Amino acid sequence: MDSKIDKADAKVQKIRERKRRKSSEDRKVGSEIFDKITLETLYKLANQDYLDVLNGAVSTGKEANVLKGITKNNNYVAVKIYRIATSDFKKMDYYVHGDPRFNIKTKNKRQLIYAWVNKEFKNLKRLHNAGVNVPEPIVNSNNVLIIEFIGDTKGNPAPPVKNQPPKDSEEFFNKLLVQLKKFVHDGKLVHGDLSNYNILNQNEEPLIIDVSQSVVLDNPISHELLQRDIKTLVNEYKKLGVKTSYEEVYKYVDFKL
Numbered sequence: 630m631d632s633k634i635d636k637a638d639a640k641v642q643k644i645r646e647r648k649r650r651k652s653s654e655d656r657k658v659g660s661e662i663f664d665k666i667t668l669e670t671l672y673k674l675a676n677q678d679y680l681d682v683l684n685g686a687v688s689t690g691k692e693a694n695v696l697k698g699i700t701k702n703n704n705y706v707a708v709k710i711y712r713i714a715t716s717d718f719k720k721m722d723y724y725v726h727g728d729p730r731f732n733i734k735t736k737n738k739r740q741l742i743y744a745w746v747n748k749e750f751k752n753l754k755r756l757h758n759a760g761v762n763v764p765e766p767i768v769n770s771n772n773v774l775i776i777e778f779i780g781d782t783k784g785n786p787a788p789p790v791k792n793q794p795p796k797d798s799e800e801f802f803n804k805l806l807v808q809l810k811k812f813v814h815d816g817k818l819v820h821g822d823l824s825n826y827n828i829l830n831q832n833e834e835p836l837i838i839d840v841s842q843s844v845v846l847d848n849p850i851s852h853e854l855l856q857r858d859i860k861t862l863v864n865e866y867k868k869l870g871v872k873t874s875y876e877e878v879y880k881y882v883d884f885k886l
């Protein structure tokens with residue numbers, strides 16, 4: 630458990646309990662990891678019943694923290710919070726500007742992050758609707774994304790494959806390839822950062838996460854990203870003992886514009 634996050638959780642709860650006052654005291658409420666806008670966004674989502682309690686960290690990444698949330702109906706949700714201060718804007722700019730769905734004129738950092746979060750939401754929606762095994766998106770607001778929590782009923786998150794390799798690598802890899810093909814053919818997206826860090830092992834079923842950088846097939850970089858994704862997967866699964874090759878997987882996925 631990250632004590633900083635616990636402290637921030639307590640602060641979010643404190644704000645919720647308080648009547649909303651535009652006092653200078655309220656404006657001062659901040660924390661080491663959540664800035665004022667993040668706290669206000671969480672507060673708003675709590676008021677809209679998307680969230681009741683934040684219950685600790687699942688992951689502290691380079692650009693985002695993933696926390697476990699609990700709703701009023703006692704369901705778990707995953708709350709992904711992008712940090713405004715430390716995000717990689719060059720990368721975001723590169724992926725967002727190549728996407729015809731997002732006509733981003735702004736160079737403003739905050740706006741770019743919001744567009745990035747919105748892109749992750751839309752990508753998840755599209756993939757989920759296409760039947761790809763991804764978390765169902767629930768809502769996004771500013772730099773906060775709330776999605777289906779992937780884990781057991783006790784609230785333990787499903788581990789990334791990197792931390793918990795499959796029992797039967799061959800079988801798992803075959804299931805993963807079915808998901809990958811569906812991702813491209815039905816979701817009409819290329820992941821762009823596919824690896825065992827971004828694949829959860831949910832009771833030996835592969836579940837793909839982290840699709841903020843995923844691009845539409847029309848994007849000029851889509852083919853190159855797919856080739857890179859396949860290379861990464863083939864390397865990783867070869868190490869896990871699967872007999873496969875780049876050519877075989879590339880042919881199976883059958884990329885066409």
Ligand SMILES: Nc1ncnc2c1ncn2[C@@H]1O[C@H](COP(=O)(O)OP(=O)(O)O)[C@@H](O)[C@H]1O
Nearest residue numbers: 688690691693695707764777778779786789839
């Ligand atoms: N929906 C989810 N349910 C459970 N755990 C999740 C979920 N989404 C992300 N995680 C956990 O948080 C980690 C980071 O999430 P990810 O979306 O990959 O963000 P990052 O950009 O930090 O890599 C994942 O490796 C996984 O352990």
Ligand SMILES: [Mg+2]
Nearest residue numbers: 690826827839
């Ligand atoms: Mg990730």
